[in-house]
Amino acid sequence: MMGELQELGRAVKQAQYRQHRALDTALSTVGTTLAQWDALRAIGRAAGASARELAAATFQSEQAFGALVGRLTAQGVVERRPGHGRRIEHHLTSAGERTLAAADKIADEVLATCFAALPAADRVTLLDLLRRLNAEEAGRPGRVSRPD
Known part of the structure; x- marks a missing residue:
């Protein structure tokens, strides 16, 4: 029999998998993917950031992020623009801003559907619990905190 913690881990992964599939499918209608939308969000939040910073923000290796941003x-x-020293800065183009805005609207609709079974108070509680888990994980030695 599966232990309670294993069941919890699997339930979190299952919810994430369902959410990712729904987002990928819906985002394709505006010509983007979940990974691309996530990169566009990160760049939009931190215009001028380096690939290293953006890779961490999107939970990717620098190599994977580099390949993704090459496609974008x-x-x-x-x-990409030259920054201070050897730094390369990343910025959205006007087309990127339009794509991000369209993708954000779609993502909001998909996520509303994904979390529709939970009343607002439960969503607030779930978010608080996940933030607490992530804060605890980030505080452990040898762990890297990666923002959303």
Whole structure:
């Protein structure tokens, strides 16, 4: 029989998997993917950030983020600019801003559906619990805190 903690871990993963599939499907209608939308959000929140900072913010390796931002640059939604020293800064283009706005609207609709079974008070509680878990994990030695 599966232990309670294993069942909890699986339930969290199942909810995340369902959410990711729904987001990927819906975001395709505006020509983007979940990973691309996440990168656009990170760049939009931290214009001028380095690839290292953005990789951490999107839970990716620098190599994976570099490949992703290369595709976004080729699509004309992100531009790289020289920064101080060897730093390369990342910015959204006007097309990137439009894509992000459209994707944000779709994501809000998808996430509203994903969490519709929970009353508002339960969603607030769930968010608080997850924030507490993430704060505890970030505070452990050898762990890296990665913002959303």
